[in-house]
Amino acid sequence: xxxxxxxxxxxxxxxxxxxxxxxxxxxxxxxxxxxxxxxxxxxxxxxxxxxxxxxxxxxxxxxxxxxxxxxxxxxxxxxxxxxxxxxxxxxxxxxxxxxxxxxxxxxxxxxxx
Amino acid sequence: xxxxxxxxxxxxxxxxxxxxxxxxxxxxxxxxxxxxxxxxxxxxxxxxxxxxxxxxxxxxxxxxxxxxxxxxxxxxxxxxxxxxxxxxxxxxxxxxxxxxxxxxxxxxxxx
Numbered sequence: 617x618x619x620x621x622x623x624x625x626x627x628x629x630x631x632x633x634x635x636x637x638x639x640x641x642x643x644x645x646x647x648x649x650x651x652x653x654x655x656x657x658x659x660x661x662x663x664x665x666x667x668x669x670x671x672x673x674x675x676x677x678x679x680x681x682x683x684x685x686x687x688x689x690x691x692x693x694x695x696x697x698x699x700x701x702x703x704x705x706x707x708x709x710x711x712x713x714x715x716x717x718x719x720x721x722x723x724x725x726x727x728x729x
Numbered sequence: 730x731x732x733x734x735x736x737x738x739x740x741x742x743x744x745x746x747x748x749x750x751x752x753x754x755x756x757x758x759x760x761x762x763x764x765x766x767x768x769x770x771x772x773x774x775x776x777x778x779x780x781x782x783x784x785x786x787x788x789x790x791x792x793x794x795x796x797x798x799x800x801x802x803x804x805x806x807x808x809x810x811x812x813x814x815x816x817x818x819x820x821x822x823x824x825x826x827x828x829x830x831x832x833x834x835x836x837x838x839x840x
Contacts, residue, residue: 652831657836659831661831714823714829715762715823716762716787719771719772720771
């Protein structure tokens, strides 16, 4: 069992829909949680970064962390065709290094006009 | 502020050859980490360097190595290339306080 599980999709929604992306994890030492967006043939781009349980909002994006359930989510409101990409969740125990992140496999999202 | 820069972007190598990939981190970042991304395995951690010292290493064979220079630039090397080494190699830099930021990657094809 991988330490971070993420449904690979693919997920296809119409423009304007609310998108929900989720990851579960098994390592209770994880303290930092991130969401990256990766367009085809590009590097991952940091979208959201959270430390504690609860919600964090940035524009159309909301990241949610529930440490008790070991579950994180990313919500995209009013989705746009430009949101079509692969979304990767990542987490870290911070330990001795912040550079080592544990990634989910990514969810491929398509938003059609 | 310039982002993480990786060179070369694309390269093709033959089995048995070696390859060196280069990474220039964001200005002021002292941490550089490397990842391998493949369709089958996703993103896998290779190693991390901080102030020229390797701080952590993933589960890759000794054919994969890296180093960091005093200006924080980093290189990774893969010797005796195998077909399975074909992948996107990603470099990320961080300031040790927040999270890490990725470059566009180097696409390696081994034939």
